[in-house]
Amino acid sequence: MNQYTKIIAVVVVLLIVLYGGYRLYHHFTYKAPAPVPVVAMPTKVPTMAPENSVYKIAQSAKLGQYFTDLNGMTLYTRTWDKPGVSTCIGACLKLWPAYIATSAATNVPANVTVITRTDGIKQYAYKGMPLYYDSADKKAGDTLGQGLEKIWFVVK
Numbered sequence: 001m002n003q004y005t006k007i008i009a010v011v012v013v014l015l016i017v018l019y020g021g022y023r024l025y026h027h028f029t030y031k032a033p034a035p036v037p038v039v040a041m042p043t044k045v046p047t048m049a050p051e052n053s054v055y056k057i058a059q060s061a062k063l064g065q066y067f068t069d070l071n072g073m074t075l076y077t078r079t080w081d082k083p084g085v086s087t088c089i090g091a092c093l094k095l096w097p098a099y100i101a102t103s104a105a106t107n108v109p110a111n112v113t114v115i116t117r118t119d120g121i122k123q124y125a126y127k128g129m130p131l132y133y134d135s136a137d138k139k140a141g142d143t144l145g146q147g148l149e150k151i152w153f154v155v156k
């Protein structure tokens with residue numbers, strides 16, 4: 001291996017390590033927003049989604065219609081979960097915060113339930129599947145977790 005090839009190999013390895021470090025730093029330094037009380041939705045709701053106190057429907061050219069919380073933050077499910085059981089704990093929960101259920105929820109749709117996690121926290125579920133946020137989503141309409149690791153998907 002000549003000198004030039006060694007230099008390129010070192011630069012490539014450094015770039016990979018720096019990118020991985022940046023990605024880890026981004027995920028582990030993100031502070032999940034404090035749970036906000038669930039309040040009634042505005043009266044202007046798409047006709048296919050009855051007014052409720054748990055989710056809203058957002059529209060994307062790429063994804064079609066998908067669920068958000070009442071503040072417009074995208075909701076996800078994890079294919080590894082079983083109906084009624086959240087398997088996202090520890091470091092997973094830091095990257096994918098649970099959509100925490102509050103006692104203020106009224107007018108909850110029939111397909112939405114509240115499950116109790118192994119840590120005792122109440123979490124919303126859609127058709128039995130626990131709902132989460134992606135810590136990488138920074139603003140309403142972000143869907144950065146869609147298809148991530150082929151196990152995280154927006155709720156449609």
